Structure formats: C-alpha cells, structure tokens
Amino acid sequence: MRTTSFRIPRRPRLLTAMLAASALALTACGGAGAGADGGSDRPVVLTTFTVLQDIAQNVAGEHLTVESITKAGAEIHGYEPTPGDIKNAAKADLILDNGLNLEAWFAKFVQGLDAKHVEVSAGVEPIDIAADAYAGKPNPHAWMSPANVQKYADNMANAFAELDPQNADAYRANAAAYKTELQKVQDELTTGLAKLPRNHRALVTCEGAFSYLTRDAGLTEKYIWPVNAEQQATPQQITSAIEFVRANRVPAVFCESTVSHAPMEQVAAASGAELAGVLYVDSLSEADGPVPTYLDLIRHDTETILAGLAGNSPGAK
Structure with missing residues (x-):
C-alpha cells in the first residue's frame, strides 16, 4: 500500500x-x-x-x-x-x-x-520538511x-x-x-546507539518520517524522499543516498512497510550497506500482526534500527 x-x-x-x-x-x-x-x-x-x-x-x-x-x-x-x-x-x-x-x-x-x-x-517542537513541494511545512510524524x-x-x-x-x-x-x-524505549535506544561508532549513528530510510526520532536519539538522518509521493524516486535522490552511505560507511539502511523497497535496494547494492529491515510508521497491524500496539511498533522500529546499525540484523553477513 x-x-x-x-x-x-x-x-x-x-x-x-x-x-x-x-x-x-x-x-x-x-x-x-x-x-x-x-x-x-x-x-x-x-x-x-x-x-x-x-x-x-x-x-x-x-x-x-x-x-x-x-x-x-x-x-x-x-x-x-x-x-x-x-x-x-x-x-x-x-x-x-x-x-x-x-x-x-x-x-x-x-x-x-x-x-x-x-x-x-x-507542545511538540515541530521539525519542518526540508525539501520538495512541502518544504517549510511541519513534518507530521x-x-x-x-x-x-x-x-x-x-x-x-x-x-x-x-x-x-x-x-x-x-x-x-x-x-x-x-x-x-x-521512556524505557527511549532510553534503550539512546543507550544502544551510544555503543556504536559515531558514523554508524545514522538512520537512512525511504521516507523522511523519522525526523523526530533521529533528533531525540542523536542520530543523523538521511532519506531518499522527504514525503511519500506517487512517482518513483528520482535518480538524483538515489545517488544522494548512495553517496551519504558510502561517505559515512553506514552499515545498514531501512525502508517503511507502506512503500516499495526497490529504491533502497539500489542504495544497498551500490553502497554495500545491508537492507536491514522493515520499519512501521502510519498504522498498526491487525491484532495477530507484527505491530498491534504503538509500543510494539516503536519497539520493533528501535530494535530493528539498533540491530541493523550494530551489524546484527537477521540478514547481516
């Protein structure tokens, strides 16, 4: 979807x-x-x-x-x-x-x-979207x-x-x-990230839906597109992500459950990073699904991010 x-x-x-x-x-x-x-x-x-x-x-x-x-x-x-x-x-x-x-x-x-x-x-301090047609509008996530x-x-x-x-x-x-x-989830994330090399503390995703998470956890953020759109990712967006991953030697990249993973697969293949898992954002799953509650969703995402950046994701070699 x-x-x-x-x-x-x-x-x-x-x-x-x-x-x-x-x-x-x-x-x-x-x-x-x-x-x-x-x-x-x-x-x-x-x-x-x-x-x-x-x-x-x-x-x-x-x-x-x-x-x-x-x-x-x-x-x-x-x-x-x-x-x-x-x-x-x-x-x-x-x-x-x-x-x-x-x-x-x-x-x-x-x-x-x-x-x-x-x-x-x-009461939340908004973060503005940085680029494209929605630049300057608050990121809603x-x-x-x-x-x-x-x-x-x-x-x-x-x-x-x-x-x-x-x-x-x-x-x-x-x-x-x-x-x-x-707060336990927040603390586990920041504690886990503190154990990683500084250049590994970067979150590379398909959409820019994690700006608040990266700000509050001390991560560097990079995404292919700032806002989900009907068109495919542009070659310039994919190239920019590849260059960022290479320059920072980021070990893992991620993509959201609601979009095609094909652009991020290109980034992973060209940069040598691991496509380390699916992240959930906009909706919970059914009761028998992977993220039936918000705490399940945010724990899944933070644990997937930590495992990927530490080289411990299921697909890591």
Whole structure:
C-alpha cells in the first residue's frame, strides 16, 4: 500500500454536500456516549488513526470507549471519510487528531459535528520538511519519537479529565504509567546507539518520517524522499543516498512497510550497506500482526534500527 502524504484529493461536490448533510442530521439524532455496541454509557472518544487509538486507550483505561476512524493498515494522509464514518463520529463526545497537517481531510470531516476536538501533538517542537513541494511545512510524524508521545499522553489525559472529571485521577495515573514505558524505549535506544561508532549513528530510510526520532536519539538522518509521493524516486535522490552511505560507511539502511523497497535496494547494492529491515510508521497491524500496539511498533522500529546499525540484523553477513 502506498502512502501519499499531504495530498488533498478533489472530492466531488455532491459527496461533500452529502457528508455535511449527514453530519448535521446525525448529530441531531445520534446519542453521544452510545459507544460501538450501542449500549455502553461510557463517553466515546474518536481518533483519526489506529496509532492514536491505541495510545488513547492506554490513557483512557476502562472509563472511555475509544475508536479509530481509519482501520489497521489504512492510508491516513489522503483518507476520504465515508458516510459511515460520519455516522460513527456523530456518537463521539471527543475527537482526537494528530495535527501538524497530517489529516488534510479532517477539517471537512468535523464540520457540523458537536464533539470537541483536540490536537494531541500540542507542545511538540515541530521539525519542518526540508525539501520538495512541502518544504517549510511541519513534518507530521511526531509520534515516531517516544519522547513526543509522552506529550501526546499528557494532552490526552488532560482532555479526558475535562470530558470526564470524576475519573481525572485515573487518566493521569494511566498516562504516567504509559510514559514510563515510553521512556524505557527511549532510553534503550539512546543507550544502544551510544555503543556504536559515531558514523554508524545514522538512520537512512525511504521516507523522511523519522525526523523526530533521529533528533531525540542523536542520530543523523538521511532519506531518499522527504514525503511519500506517487512517482518513483528520482535518480538524483538515489545517488544522494548512495553517496551519504558510502561517505559515512553506514552499515545498514531501512525502508517503511507502506512503500516499495526497490529504491533502497539500489542504495544497498551500490553502497554495500545491508537492507536491514522493515520499519512501521502510519498504522498498526491487525491484532495477530507484527505491530498491534504503538509500543510494539516503536519497539520493533528501535530494535530493528539498533540491530541493523550494530551489524546484527537477521540478514547481516
């Protein structure tokens, strides 16, 4: 599945009008707090994608019903909401989105809905995209740093406490426990990287989705393209990556699960680096998949990066 970041699809006017009308009608008749099963009296929190859903569920515990608009494996950047999404959103008491220009479709989605919405990336120091058509706009992938997700957890706890004051202490306690787990991942990454030669502390990926992780872990970042796009990588982009890997003798390179690995295979073949594994970014897997929770995702990615840069990846010779 190919991710297309920041692409705002042209929605037919008829569909836009239908979604807006559905939102207004369903807000009037839908019962907030009905929940997915139609019977729970817990407040309903709706997130824009599965990563946020899982983080929010850890903070919410048993006190809230947390759902995601998009499903596991869905493409988030250019998602097109359906009338069914609007129907589900009409039940929500609170909607959480990432912000940082990730959900280009979100403004139209919430038109006519009564639910409050909160950007969970508030307080994160943004990193601007460095090149191409989106240069100067914030990189939206702030959740790829476990240090940033600690801010997400606090923002969620505060939003949940406002929504449901009687359980405010539980939300803040859940957030504190979750932040402890996130800090363990951050510490394991930085400790592992400190054992490597300095020139090996570089993360070379297909997309520039790891800017926050590299900043917070002290890695040098290099990618083939800054934002996923429909076109293939250019020869200049591939050559630049090859030259970086050669100059720094970087032992391993990586690619995300949602894009073709062919460009990075060229980089690896030409530079002598190992293509050391798949990294996950935008979506969790199904429950029986490799990354069913955010902690699974970020642990998988950090462990894969450390193993590759240390020469211990499964494919290393």
